Amino acid sequence: xxxxxxxxxxxxxxxxxxxxxxxxxxxxxxxxxxxxxxxxxxxxxxxxxxxxxxxxxxxxxxxxxxxxxxxxxxxxxxxxxxxxxxxxxxxxxxxxxxxxxxxxxxxxxxxxxxxxxxxxxxxxxxxxxxxxxxx
Amino acid sequence: xxxxxxxxxxxxxxxxxxxxxxxxxxxxxxxxxxxxxxxxxxxxxxxxxxxxxxxxxxxxxxxxxxxxxxxxxxxxxxxxxxxxxxxxxxxxxxxxxxxxxxxxxxxxxxxxxxxxxxxxxxxxxxxxxxxxxxxxxxxxxxxxxxxxxxxxxxxxxxxxxxxxxxxxxxxxxxxxxxxxxxxxxxxxxxxxxxxxxxxxxxxxxxxxxxxxxxxxxxxxxxxxxxxxxxxxxxxxxxxxxxxxxxxxxxxxxxxxxxxxxxxxxxxxxxxxxxxxxxxxxxxxxxxxxxxxxxxxxxxxxxxxxxxxxxxxxxxxxxxxxxxxxxxxxxxxxxxxxxxxxxxxxxxxxxxxxxxxxxxxxxxxxxxxxxxxxxxxxxxxxxxxxxxxxxxxxxxxxxxxxxxxxxxxxxxxxxxxxxxxxxxxxxxxxxxxxxxxxxxxxxxxxxxxxxxxxxxxxxxxxxxxxxxxxxxxxxxxxxxxxxxxxxxxxxxxxxxxxxxxxxxxxxxxxxxxxxxxxxxxxxxxxxxxxxxxxxxxxxxxxxxxxxxxxxxxxxxxxxxxxxxxxxxxxxxxxxxxxxxxxxxxxxxxxxxxxxxxxxxxxxxxxxxxxxxxxxxxxxxxxxxxxxxxxxxxxxxxxxxxxxxxxxxxxxxxxxxxxxxxxxxxxxxxxxxxxxxxxxxxxxxxxxxxxxxxxxxxxxxxxxxxxxxxxxxxxxxxxxxxxxxxxxxxxxxxxxxxxxxxxxxxxxxxxxxxxxxxxx
Numbered sequence: 001x002x003x004x005x006x007x008x009x010x011x012x013x014x015x016x017x018x019x020x021x022x023x024x025x026x027x028x029x030x031x032x033x034x035x036x037x038x039x040x041x042x043x044x045x046x047x048x049x050x051x052x053x054x055x056x057x058x059x060x061x062x063x064x065x066x067x068x069x070x071x072x073x074x075x076x077x078x079x080x081x082x083x084x085x086x087x088x089x090x091x092x093x094x095x096x097x098x099x100x101x102x103x104x105x106x107x108x109x110x111x112x113x114x115x116x117x118x119x120x121x122x123x124x125x126x127x128x129x130x131x132x133x134x135x
Numbered sequence: 136x137x138x139x140x141x142x143x144x145x146x147x148x149x150x151x152x153x154x155x156x157x158x159x160x161x162x163x164x165x166x167x168x169x170x171x172x173x174x175x176x177x178x179x180x181x182x183x184x185x186x187x188x189x190x191x192x193x194x195x196x197x198x199x200x201x202x203x204x205x206x207x208x209x210x211x212x213x214x215x216x217x218x219x220x221x222x223x224x225x226x227x228x229x230x231x232x233x234x235x236x237x238x239x240x241x242x243x244x245x246x247x248x249x250x251x252x253x254x255x256x257x258x259x260x261x262x263x264x265x266x267x268x269x270x271x272x273x274x275x276x277x278x279x280x281x282x283x284x285x286x287x288x289x290x291x292x293x294x295x296x297x298x299x300x301x302x303x304x305x306x307x308x309x310x311x312x313x314x315x316x317x318x319x320x321x322x323x324x325x326x327x328x329x330x331x332x333x334x335x336x337x338x339x340x341x342x343x344x345x346x347x348x349x350x351x352x353x354x355x356x357x358x359x360x361x362x363x364x365x366x367x368x369x370x371x372x373x374x375x376x377x378x379x380x381x382x383x384x385x386x387x388x389x390x391x392x393x394x395x396x397x398x399x400x401x402x403x404x405x406x407x408x409x410x411x412x413x414x415x416x417x418x419x420x421x422x423x424x425x426x427x428x429x430x431x432x433x434x435x436x437x438x439x440x441x442x443x444x445x446x447x448x449x450x451x452x453x454x455x456x457x458x459x460x461x462x463x464x465x466x467x468x469x470x471x472x473x474x475x476x477x478x479x480x481x482x483x484x485x486x487x488x489x490x491x492x493x494x495x496x497x498x499x500x501x502x503x504x505x506x507x508x509x510x511x512x513x514x515x516x517x518x519x520x521x522x523x524x525x526x527x528x529x530x531x532x533x534x535x536x537x538x539x540x541x542x543x544x545x546x547x548x549x550x551x552x553x554x555x556x557x558x559x560x561x562x563x564x565x566x567x568x569x570x571x572x573x574x575x576x577x578x579x580x581x582x583x584x585x586x587x588x589x590x591x592x593x594x595x596x597x598x599x600x601x602x603x604x605x606x607x608x609x610x611x612x613x614x615x616x617x618x619x620x621x622x623x624x625x626x627x628x629x630x631x632x633x634x635x636x637x638x639x640x641x642x643x644x645x646x647x648x649x650x651x652x653x654x655x656x657x658x659x660x661x662x663x664x665x666x667x668x669x670x671x672x673x674x675x676x677x678x679x680x681x682x683x684x685x686x687x688x689x690x691x692x693x694x695x696x697x698x699x700x701x702x703x704x705x706x707x708x709x710x711x712x713x714x715x716x717x718x719x720x721x722x723x724x725x726x727x728x729x730x731x732x733x734x735x736x737x738x739x740x741x742x743x744x745x746x747x748x749x750x751x752x753x754x755x756x757x758x759x760x761x762x763x764x765x766x767x768x769x770x771x772x773x774x775x776x777x778x779x780x781x782x783x784x785x786x787x788x789x790x791x792x793x794x795x796x797x798x799x800x801x802x803x804x805x806x807x808x809x810x811x812x813x814x815x816x817x818x819x820x821x822x823x824x825x826x827x828x829x830x831x832x833x834x835x836x837x838x839x840x841x842x843x844x845x846x847x848x849x850x851x852x853x854x855x856x857x858x859x860x861x862x863x864x865x866x867x868x869x870x871x872x873x874x875x876x877x878x879x880x881x882x883x884x885x886x887x888x889x890x891x892x893x
Contacts, residue, residue, distance in 0.1 A: 030852035033771035035860060041779035048786050068883060071876045078869055094865040098851055105851065107861045110868075114861070117872040122783055124879035128886040129790045 004053070011053035015062070018046025026115050030103070036111035040118025047119075048126050056127045067123035074116025081109040139187045139201045142177055142211065143254055143264070146170065146247030154240035161235055164226035165574060171218035171246060178203075178211040183603065186256065186320070195259075196311075202256035202320055205603025209455065210253040210377075210384055212600070213462050217376045218246050220578030224470055225368035227574035228477070238278060242372070245271035249377050253384055258307045258317045261385070262300070265349070268378050269296045275373060276365040288361040291666060295348050295358045303345020303385075310338045310389075319388065323610070327395045339399050342389065343406075350382030350436045353410040357663040360421075360429040367473025370425055375432045375465040380458065383439045387454065391610025394446045403444025404530070408537055410437025415544035419640070420651035424472040424482040424552055428465065431508075431548045434541055435461045438523065441534075445526060448613035451605040453522035456617065459596070460507060460519040460586065467504040467582035468552055471497060474575055475556060478568040484551050485645070491557035496570045498557040500580045505553025507586035509546045509637065510630065515590040518617060520633075524626045539633055546637020547644055555641075593617040694811070697818050705821035708828060715831035726767055734760035742815075751788045755781060772856040 022043035029035030051059040063070070082094035084106055089097070098105035149170060157164055181203050188200035203211070225242065229235050248271055251264035270293075277289030311317040313332045314325060322329065329335060346352075351359040362374050373379070386403065393399040414433030421427040435457070442454035474497055476482045479490060491498040510520035520542065527538040570576070589596055597617035606612045640647060658664060685692075708714060723731070737756030744750050762777035803811065842863060846855045850862040860868050 029854060029857045030861075031854050033775055033854060033856075035772070035854070035857040037860065038772070038775045038779060041776065041783060045779060045782055045786075048783065052786070052790070068876070068879060071879060075872060075876055078872060082865065082869070094869065096850065096862050096865070103851060107850065107852070107865075110865060111857075111861050114868060114872055117875055121875040121879040124883050126783065126787050126790070128883070129787060 007053035011050045015046045015050040018049070019043055022046065022115070026111060029111060030107065036114030037118055040115040041122060043115070043119045044122035044126070047123055048130070051127055051130045056130050059123075059127065063123070067120040067127065069120070071117045071120025071124065074113040074118075074120060076113070077116065078110050078113025081106040081113065137187070138177055138181050139185045139203055139254065140189075140199070142174055142181075143201075143247050143251035146174060146243060146250060150240050150244045150247065153243045154236050157236035157239055161231075164230075164235060164239060165223055167226065167239055167243070168219050168222040170243070171215045171222055174246075174250065175212060175215035175219060178208060178215055181208075183208070188256070188318075191260075196317055197259045198257045198318065199260060200256040200318060201254045203254060204607050205600075205605075206384070206387060206607035207253045209459065209600055209604040210380070211250055213380075213459070214246060214249045214253065214377050217372060217462060217466050217578075217582070220582060221368050221372040221466070221470075224371075224473075224575055224578045225366075227572055228368055228473060229366065234278075238275070238366075241271055241274045241278075242368075245275065245373065245378070249381070252381055256319050258311055258319060258322075261319070262304055262307055265303075265345075265381060265385075266297065266300055268373075268381060269293060269300060269349075272296070272362070272373050272378055275369045276362050278366055278369070279364070282364065285364040288358070288364040292358045292362050294670075295355055295666075299345040299348020299355065301345075302341045302348075306338050306341025306343075306345065309334050309341065313338065322389075323391050325392070326610075327392065329392045330395045330399075335393065335396060336398055339393055339396060339402065342385065343402055346382030346386050347406060347440075348382070350379050350386075350440065351410075351433050352382070352406050352437060352440060353413045353433075354662045356410060356413065356433045357661065357666065359433055360417075360426045361663070363423070363425040363429050367425070367469055367476065370429070371466045371469035371473070374429065375469055376462040379432065379436060380439070380462070383436060383443065383454075383458070386440060386443050387608045390443055390608050394610070400444045400446065404441050404534075407437045407439070407441025407444060408534065410434070410440065411541045412537055413437075415541045416651070417657070418548050419544055419644070420648065420654070420657070422484050422648065422652070424475065424484055424487070424556075425469065427484065427548055427552060428468055428472060431545060432461075432465060434545065435465070438541070442523075442526065443608065445530060446609075447526065447529065448605070448609055448615055449522065449529075450526045451608040452601065452613055452615045452617070453519065453526045454608060455601050455604045456515070456522055457519040459589075459600070460516050463582050463586045463589075464504040464507040464516065467500065467579040467586075468508070470575075470579040470582075471501045471504065472552065474571050474579070475568075478571060479556075479562070484555060485648070486562060487556035488559045489557070489561035490568055492561065493568045494557070494570045496576055496580070500576065500583045501553040501557060503583035503587060504579070505549040507583070507590070508549040508553070509634065510542070511634075513590050514586050515593070516586060517590060517630075518593065520630055521626055524629050524633075528625060528629070535629070539629060539636070542633035543637040543640055546634060547641045550637070550641035551644055555644075694814055698814060701818045701821040704825060708821075708825060713828050714824060715828050717827060717830035724767075727764060730760050730764045730767070734764070742812075747792055748789070751785060751792065755785050758784070772854070 022039040022041075025034040025042055026036055026039030027034075029039065047059055047063065050062065060066075065073075081096070084097050085091040085095035086093050089095075094110070096105050096107040096110070098107075153167060157167070183204060185203045186201070188198050191197050191199040222239070222242065225239065226235070229238055232238070245268060248264045248267035252261055252268060255261035255264055273289050273293040276292050277285050279285045307317075310322065310329075313334050314322045314329060316322060329338075332338075348355045359374060359379065363370055365374070390399075411434050414430050414437055418427055418430035418434060421430055439454055439458060439461075442450045442457065472482065474494075475487065475490065478494065479487060481487060507514040507516035510516040523542075524535075524538060527534045594617075601617050602613060602615065605615070734757050737753050737760060740753035741750050741757070744753055758777065758781035762774045762781060765771075765774035765777060842855055842859060845863075846852055846858045850858045852858040852862070
């Protein structure tokens with residue numbers, strides 16, 4: 001934790017700016033450069049910055065859940081998004097389904113799952129090194 | 136025909152409900168017995184020959200196929216019927232135990248797996264359920280996990296049965312390959328043609344190993360008595376009445392296909408007889424009630440295996456009758472041993488005396504079960520014994536002598552377990568013993584009484600249960616009705632001789648037992664001790680190997696990994712003649728040349744700089760340079776990712792550098808530095824050679840073009856890279872993120888141990 005007033009004061013805004021940017025990158029990914037993988041990394045950067053400024057315990061409070069739990073939710077979401085094809089249409093797992101005429105389909109929860117796993121993975125690795133007392 | 140698959144699958148679906156529900160309301164535990172009772176009725180009402188199949192893994196030919204015939208009906212009835220009694224008993228036996236819900240959930244899982252295994256009509260489905268029973272058995276033997284003895288027994292049971300299961304899997308795959316199908320009914324329909332297949336000996340031996348391990352055949356019998364560390368309901372249910380009979384079941388199931396093979400007959404009769412003898416001697420030697428019963432179970436299992444090996448209608452009938460008889464009396468005796476243990480505080484047969492007056496109902500149930508075990512006239516046990524003798528007399532050589540001795544030993548066990556503890560003067564410590572609550576008594580009384588009922592009225596089960604099951608073992612109807620007098624005066628004489636010899640040995644057992652127990656060489660050179668030595672040897676090898684391979688130097692690991700991967704790759708490249716230079720293409724633009732210079736400078740600086748912090752920054756220069764290079768080549772997504780990864784990596788490295796005592800710049804000595812430089816240069820050269828070789832292969836644009844064209848119509852996305860990640864190759868991505876999460880899990884565990892601030 002770097003003890004700096006400027007960092008501490010700006011941490012929250014940088015965090016939410018990063019999260020907002022990461023969600024934007026995540027959602028535009030299907031048509032422009034971006035996607036869940038990059039989005040997850042950008043989001044992780046925001047949280048890492050926050051942890052540097054205010055210490056990992058504060059960051060964990062913002063996260064609510066353990067990074068691993070977010071990763072687990074993401075994995076379930078990604079795997080679950082492959083099920084409709086299998087169960088409803090007897091197609092191979094992870095054949096994405098799209099709503100007629102709308103850019104909404106099972107690829108979106110899949111990409112959100114990727115986002116969450118990457119975020120959880122990065123934070124689970126980095127946070128323990130940023131000066132929290134190991135649990 | 137939905138009732139048939141519902142039998143195992145319904146039970147399977149109940150497992151989480153049981154665990155969750157009973158945790159909240161443990162008082163509901165006795166009502167769980169309604170589940171096996173309902174399944175019992177379902178099995179009873181499902182017609183013979185019912186079939187059900189659903190494609191499960193069509194590419195591998197695995198089907199969710201179930202079938203009910205005489206043999207599987209007998210087993211399913213035993214599993215559900217005895218299950219009902221055992222569930223009721225277990226709820227009372229472990230009343231107030233904080234983990235009762237877990238115990239009953241695993242017991243439900245076990246029952247579901249057993250039903251699945253005996254109803255499965257697909258070899259691989261059967262195997263899956265088979266292994267599930269091993270896992271459930273592991274958890275149940277180790278239920279008292281705080282006892283080292285229970286943990287060892289659980290591990291031993293699992294190791295033996297699963298190792299056998301592995302051999303069996305190979306056998307089943309060979310069998311499916313030889314028969315051209317995994318459907319059991321289709322395999323059996325081929326008759327004895329399979330016996331002539333060149334792979335038949337392998338199939339027989341491999342499958343037999345699995346069955347022998349599961350059914351505790353000599354020399355793999357030693358895990359069963361140790362499994363008595365489990366609570367008594369488990370011993371009664373898994374380790375006498377049902378699970379250990381699964382090996383017998385599979386042998387019986389496949390018997391029609393292989394009965395013509397001399398190897399099959401010899402293996403089954405030989406191993407079965409050896410098991411009978413070993414079990415009988417060890418049963419006489421044992422003092423602990425439950426272990427004594429376990430050894431006699433080993434004897435019974437050996438008998439069953441030998442009977443299946445004898446190809447004769449009478450032998451098949453004898454096997455079925457004995458199977459039923461044994462399940463009834465043995466489950467009952469185990470439950471009674473549990474009651475005695477609980478009430479009198481010991482299971483030592485030498486100490487237990489005179490409980491009869493204080494526990495009259497328990498004593499009566501024990502007497503009924505014991506008489507059936509000893510084969511007293513009027514009990515169904517008598518039929519089993521007559522059939523056994525008739526069959527065994529038909530096989531000359533030593534089988535009749537073995538049969539006489541073994542049956543006498545069974546009489547002794549019946550006496551010592553079912554009669555002796557209740558006879559004579561009351562023991563001193565047994566002062567508080569009294570009959571237990573009704574819930575504990577119902578199951579042993581009903582099971583023991585059934586032995587008498589079926590003995591008096593054999594027509595109840597003869598045509599409905601016994602004949603169809605025996606016919607399935609034989610592969611054709613037996614035409615034998617239970618209750619017809621079998622054998623002649625020779626069998627009668629032998630039967631009485633066994634009873635007499637048994638009674639004599641029982642009266643002298645108090646003196647006989649110490650002599651037998653004194654034979655310590657049976658323990659020293661027995662397979663149990665051998666198992667212990669083998670396990671210790673495995674540990675010793677693992678420790679020695681770990682000490683050599685994992686010295687603890689991170690630098691050493693890194694060097695070994697790099698050297699192995701790149702030297703290996705380069706070796707293959709050279710050996711296969713893959714070294715090649717790509718055709719000269721258009722020259723790179725000035726921007727790219729400048730970037731290449733930056734990257735090169737960063738790499739050199741990383742090598743030359745002394746301070747770690749400076750090295751990190753220099754390495755970052757390489758990373759960002761490569762990222763910008765990607766950008767100039769039009770790979771926006773790649774550049775994007777490269778930048779974010781690079782930033783995260785720098786933050787992480789700087790954070791570590793700030794926290795860990797890495798202040799000493801570089802402790803390597805000159806020779807080490809030279810060696811590292813050599814390694815780095817080698818890795819770089821190998822990597823360059825590989826890249827050049829890759830680029831020299833003409834680029835086939837087919838896939839690129841297809842993906843570019845298909846991205847919008849097929850996947851509704853214009854960003855081809857992302858479409859590939861989330862759609863075209865989504866399954867790969869799923870695997871990758873799963874790996875990421877596993878790595879994060881592992882890292883979290885490791886960092887929790889050693890990541891504390893230094």
